Amino acid sequence: MRSKLLALLLMGLLGAVACAATLCGARQYSFSEAIGNPEASQVIFQLRLPRVLFGLFLGGALAVIGAAYQAIFRNALASPFSLGVSSGAALGASLAIFIGPGWPVGVSASAIVAAGVSIVLILGLNQTRAAASQESLLLIGVVFSLFCSSVLTLIQYLSDYSQIFRATRWMLGAVPPASWSAAVVAGLLAVGSAGWLWRSHHKLDLMLFGDDFASARGVDPEGLSRSVFVVTSVAVGWFVAQCGVIGFVGIIVPAAVRLMVGLHHRRVVPLSFLVGALLVVSCDLMGRVVTPPFEVPAGVFTAVLGGPVFVALLLRSRHELL
Numbered sequence: 001m002r003s004k005l006l007a008l009l010l011m012g013l014l015g016a017v018a019c020a021a022t023l024c025g026a027r028q029y030s031f032s033e034a035i036g037n038p039e040a041s042q043v044i045f046q047l048r049l050p051r052v053l054f055g056l057f058l059g060g061a062l063a064v065i066g067a068a069y070q071a072i073f074r075n076a077l078a079s080p081f082s083l084g085v086s087s088g089a090a091l092g093a094s095l096a097i098f099i100g101p102g103w104p105v106g107v108s109a110s111a112i113v114a115a116g117v118s119i120v121l122i123l124g125l126n127q128t129r130a131a132a133s134q135e136s137l138l139l140i141g142v143v144f145s146l147f148c149s150s151v152l153t154l155i156q157y158l159s160d161y162s163q164i165f166r167a168t169r170w171m172l173g174a175v176p177p178a179s180w181s182a183a184v185v186a187g188l189l190a191v192g193s194a195g196w197l198w199r200s201h202h203k204l205d206l207m208l209f210g211d212d213f214a215s216a217r218g219v220d221p222e223g224l225s226r227s228v229f230v231v232t233s234v235a236v237g238w239f240v241a242q243c244g245v246i247g248f249v250g251i252i253v254p255a256a257v258r259l260m261v262g263l264h265h266r267r268v269v270p271l272s273f274l275v276g277a278l279l280v281v282s283c284d285l286m287g288r289v290v291t292p293p294f295e296v297p298a299g300v301f302t303a304v305l306g307g308p309v310f311v312a313l314l315l316r317s318r319h320e321l322l
Contacts, residue, residue: 010274021285026293054178056277057190063276066250071204079250084144088118089240112237173246173299175284201265248306
């Protein structure tokens with residue numbers, strides 16, 4: 001009952017924030033203008049509404065993927081951002097942007113492939129899945145992220161100023177001006193990933209108790225991990241290609257949801273989707289109304305909110321390990 005009431009509250013808040021984000025921006029419109037004014041209708045229904053829906057699906061996808069990573073690795077700090085998957089996808093997308101037509105595949109495909117390669121490399125460096133190796137996984141992810149950042153810095157140094165400006169703005173992480181087709185693709189990826197993870201909620205619950213326990217209950221830990229990585233690498237790669245790196249959503253949202261409703265993923269997955277969507281849409285709205293007509297990328301606000309929470313989780317995790 002508590003989770004249902006919380007879900008209804010979150011859906012109400014998300015609807016209210018989505019309406020505000022659709023009507024507010026560099027210029028604010030009323031409901032009557034949205035219906036009766038052709039210019040306002042064009043701005044709202046062709047520009048703002050697809051962007052709001054895109055941000056909603058983006059936040060939901062990042063949150064549920066973070067919840068799945070934390071269950072697989074049994075670590076509250078695990079996410080595509082902290083494990084270096086997002087950084088790898090960003091590197092692949094940046095190479096496609098800087099090299100341009102000479103690059104063999106597009107930006108989105110490069111980001112997806114780079115996300116998959118990043119997962120393979122990180123897990124290869126952390127070959128064992130014993131409890132003693134779980135702590136090293138985050139360290140490997142941090143080192144891999146630093147490596148990707150160094151390569152990105154080298155690419156920027158060798159590029160011209162226009163490319164550097166475009167790449168820097170992109171790396172900050174922002175909800176882009178999206179078309180209806182992009183919003184539909186985002187919805188398919190987000191809802192598809194969340195639905196698949198929700199159907200696997202019992203397996204994710206068992207993974208929290210370790211591989212041996214999950215295996216004794218009929219779960220294939222390695223197979224489940226591979227399936228999660230394949231599903232999430234496609235979603236993470238595509239979203240990073242469109243938005244840049246929006247960090248901390250996959251860490252702080254599942255952690256907050258688990259504090260509210262417990263560890264059962266039957267509740268964690270849908271509530272994480274709603275909270276993640278609410279967070280990203282709210283941050284995008286703040287970025288558009290703080291300094292109009294200029295926009296502050298949503299990734300700046302998620303970093304400001306997520307940084308202190310990440311440190312608190314890190315200290316708590318370290319205290320529990322001692």
